[in-house]
Amino acid sequence: MGLTLVFGVLGIADFAHGDKMGWGMFLAFFIVSSEGANLGFAGGRFGSLSFGWGLIVGLLVAMIGVALISVVLERLVFRRLRVSGGGFFVFAIASLGMSIMLRAMIQLIWGPSNFRYTPGIHPAVEVLGGIKVKPDHFFIVGVTILAAVLLYWLLYRTRFGKAMRATADNPGLAEASGIDTDRIRVGTWIIAGILGALAGVMLGLQAEVRFDAGFRLLLPLFAAVILGGIGNPWGALIGGLTVGIAQEVSTQWINTGLKPGIPFVIVIVVLLLRPRGLFGQQR
């Protein structure tokens, strides 16, 4: 959702989004890991969930951190490129460069190994009809729904959201009618950063904390965005669910190693049949 927002509102395909997720993941890891424990965080668990207060603090730190990274990059790089008249191409290449830098920094600080938030095996509990679900997954789904509802409220029920959508439709017109588009851009980056950090932490919770986890997710993310229609947060949510489910279900029939190919196939099919995505508006 963060990616689609930046794509839609700012017209930037942010190839660094995946690595910003990686940063969120690692910032939270820093808090829950031993270094964080020394500072008095970590420890404790909520019922049958695999984490405690430490992760909540970590999540907040990750959100602030990634939002900050996004804003700094906007100020330092994107704004200057915009002023000097750069277009889509320059943004895309610059974001690729930043993606490489962010990933290299993660490796520099935390090394190339994989981590987990909490060591050990987390048993799944049985819910209706013998389907086993890990308690953490309820948490992840809950947070995702909450984030989607909040984003909807922000976009469609506040002045800021209205200004944001106006900027997305026509930046020049929005500016002419007195909207501070510069502020909107920064705001968009902050929201996208927060959402990215959230996604990164959830990903780390669900799987492993690895330096290139975010980058590996980039293609499924873009697939979700394109499927859902660029700039449409609901579309991105539905698109994300579709891509994710398609990937998991596909292993019934095809080699597990080919799973990363599914998003790609989806992208191509969508581009061939309905280039504006399921819920996209005709441009």
Add this chain to the structure above:
Amino acid sequence: MEHLIVTLVTFDGAVNWTVGFLTTVAIFAILALALNIQWSVGILNFGVAAFFMVGAYVSAVLTLPAPEGLESYVAGWGIPIPLGWLFAMVAGAVLAILLGIPTLRLRDDFLAIATIGVAAILRSIANSVEGLVNRSRGLNGVDGFLEDQVQGGDYRWVELAIALVVLLAVYWLVSRATASPWGRALRAIRDNEDTARASGKNTVRFRMGAFILGAMLMGLAGAIYAHRSGTISPLTFSDLLGTFFVWTMLIVGGSGNHRGAVLGAVVVGFFWFGTPLIQESLPDWLGSRVFQVRQLLIGLLIVVFLLWRPQGLLAERDRVSRFVSEGPDDRSDGAGSIWQRLRSAVSR
């Protein structure tokens, strides 16, 4: 690339390193030229690694003898190596056509996303499908061209000669192509697609042509790489080395300028492959992390050049034909030419 870590203490060592370095750089320069052709019509190819990889694998499996023992790969017909190169180019072209059909008619960004994806999926196919290209074990023992004719130690000179000759041929080809009416049409499309269309150019066909030409050259570079290194595996064709590295070369050297592309390959290549040489003389805290720092700097180079020297070291020349006189507004330093292009790319 770790085989490049050699000591430069002896003269022989220095010669060895230089020969190896120049060969590698020549191969990357071919990639940069190929990318330049695609970029010259505004195609954003983030999947250079995919075309590079396809060329390498196709040429390798076709020229290798039939698989034995634990090895398992398709083909293995042992055809002559130059034919392998030819098929590598065909394979690059086929991949470009398959990718171009759904994406070239649409927004520019879709091709970028699709190409970055195809690199990922090709790697995962090579890694996971049994009996195709030997999975993650990679293909070993790929013969070099004319390797059996030359004394072992001297062969690296032949490798260098092959890479340089092909580079020169490619350079000549792309220079001719961009100076031709076809090349001028490409530039016109990039600078203002609507005007180009209004003057009767089928823009999709021109873009497809440039995409295919670039892809063929990338396939050729892959084939040369495979026969040069003798061993290829899916790991060789990472996004970092296969794609972003080439982009850095083009941005640093000067996009739109063929000499710039080659210069960028030399400069960025020296920075990248030269780092291991100084690793031992660095303080410990830096030396142990030199590869991550190097990666960081590659990313930084892209951003810094885009911000402060977008035209690269050598800028694109505005004069398109020797029949056009050098007008007063013909800036031979080409300052801002990338911006003109980008502005027109946005406004269309």
